[in-house]
Amino acid sequence: MSFREKSAWITLATVLLCFGIYFGSIVLGAVSPRGADTGRLLLVCVGGLVVLQCLLHAVAAATGDPKGPRDEREQLIQHRSHSVGYYVLMVSVLALAIPGHMGHGAIDLMNFALLALVVAALAVSVSQIVMFRRGR
Numbered sequence: 001m002s003f004r005e006k007s008a009w010i011t012l013a014t015v016l017l018c019f020g021i022y023f024g025s026i027v028l029g030a031v032s033p034r035g036a037d038t039g040r041l042l043l044v045c046v047g048g049l050v051v052l053q054c055l056l057h058a059v060a061a062a063t064g065d066p067k068g069p070r071d072e073r074e075q076l077i078q079h080r081s082h083s084v085g086y087y088v089l090m091v092s093v094l095a096l097a098i099p100g101h102m103g104h105g106a107i108d109l110m111n112f113a114l115l116a117l118v119v120a121a122l123a124v125s126v127s128q129i130v131m132f133r134r135g136r
Contacts, residue, residue, distance in 0.1 A: 004074055005132040006060040010053065012125035018049040019118045026111065034107050077131045085124035092116030 022045040024030075031037040070078070092115075099112055 001064070002074075002132070003060060003064050004070075004077075005129065006064060007057060008125045008128035008132065010056045010060060012122065012129065014049055014052045014056065015118060015121050015125070018045045018052070019114075021045055023111075023115065023118075033111060034105075077128055080131060081124045081127040084127040085120045088123040089116060089120035092119060 022041055025041060026033050026038065031041055093113070096109060096112055096116065100109060104112075
């Protein structure tokens with residue numbers, strides 16, 4: 001498994017873990033979506049994401065093949081996966097009009113926008129993994 005494929009797996013796992021905790025806490029009612037606890041939880045989750053990404057990428061770089069220059073295949077995979085993420089993000093941003101017209105407040109809309117970013121990041125990671133596995 002190449003470093004870039006490991007990187008896609010690391011991104012997928014850490015984003016799912018950290019933002020799964022954040023959005024799961026809101027959905028399950030552990031924190032109020034409009035309280036100060038939510039802001040602290042968001043900071044902890046983003047900080048945890050940064051630390052986990054740094055540590056796991058350092059481990060992946062130390063234990064695998066060295067990260068060399070991208071070949072043509074890896075460049076195509078990167079471009080295609082970012083195109084998928086772009087379209088997912090654009091559809092998600094356009095869909096923000098729905099809760100906006102339903103009367104949700106600004107904090108709810110910001111959480112929906114954050115969810116759109118998370119889903120787009122997951123789409124990029126999943127599409128990279130699929131393309132690496134298929135060999136395209």
